[in-house]
Amino acid sequence: MLLEISDLSVEFRLLQDKVKALHQVSLSIDRGEIVGVVGESGSGKSVTALSVLGLLDKNATITGGAIRFKGTDVLRLSPRERQALRGKEIGMVFQEPMTALNPTMRIGAQLAEVFRLHRGVSRKEAYALAVNSLAEVHIRDPELVARKYPFELSGGMRQRVVIALAMAAPPELLIADEPTTALDVTIQAEILKLMKELAESRGTAIMLITHDLGVVAQLCQRVVVMYAGEVVETGKTRHVLAAPVHPYTRALIGALPDLADPDQPLQAIAGEVPDLRHRPAGCIFASRCAAANEQCRSQHPVLEMVSAERETHQAACWVR
Ligand SMILES: Nc1ncnc2c1ncn2[C@@H]1O[C@H](COP(=O)(O)OP(=O)(O)OP(=O)(O)O)[C@@H](O)[C@H]1O
């Protein structure tokens, strides 16, 4: 396994309370694999990603679990070692490309700096690599774009530049947190296609966080469904999407009229996400689940294999 998160729990301190944002989250990503992480807003997708990157907000505490990258527990690394991991072995792409770019530096210079850092090449070689990397993310006229500042580019172009930056090392894992959410619908598909193409040609694995099950269906070999800070279902994409087991996953998919339409966002499910300051003793989804019984309200379900034929397909549900 390239990345192995096991039983990760994260809390945030507030003035009076603690928000228990993640509860025993486990997920793994193999080399070269594209794994989708889906779930409604607040389900803990970003907190999971930021835990791996070591970029959680200051009021966060990891209260349990481990994160192994290539066998090393990254939670035991020094801040310096973690920083070295970011960018070099683990690349990142976030929703808003501007946050990853230096607004005062020309695109070519920014990219060249990263190539110099990771490849130890001369200034001139680094600049040539930078221009070449812009061509690889399908930017036309890369020499011209290399001389521009970020503000001179469109959102889609900026995100291409961010992808070029993230892939420069090149990393073994790319963490992409809603990389296309802020972009024009017509640009979204192109950017996702680009990420898949680069990942395949370089053997980079991707943790792809998205609201969009259509994106998962198109790009991801496996999917992890999160709800209120827990993994409620996981498995091969074709198994989970074709035969979802957890009522939450079913609701997500049921709320999606046409899976073939990649532009459909996840729809709201009736009821509210529980208050994460006081996690319930039973199933986290029980308060919104039509099938919930007494056991669901009192005992916490754990991930279990769904069927012998679909070994990797697991769900945490008492009534399935
Ligand atoms: N710094 C913080 N302080 C307190 N709570 C936080 C903090 N950061 C995140 N949280 C809480 O952790 C929970 C999980 O948030 P997270 O950002 O991971 O959700 P998400 O699945 O990425 O949602 P979205 O789809 O909206 O991006 C939420 O309840 C959120 O309010």
Ligand SMILES: [Mg+2]
């Ligand atoms: Mg998020």
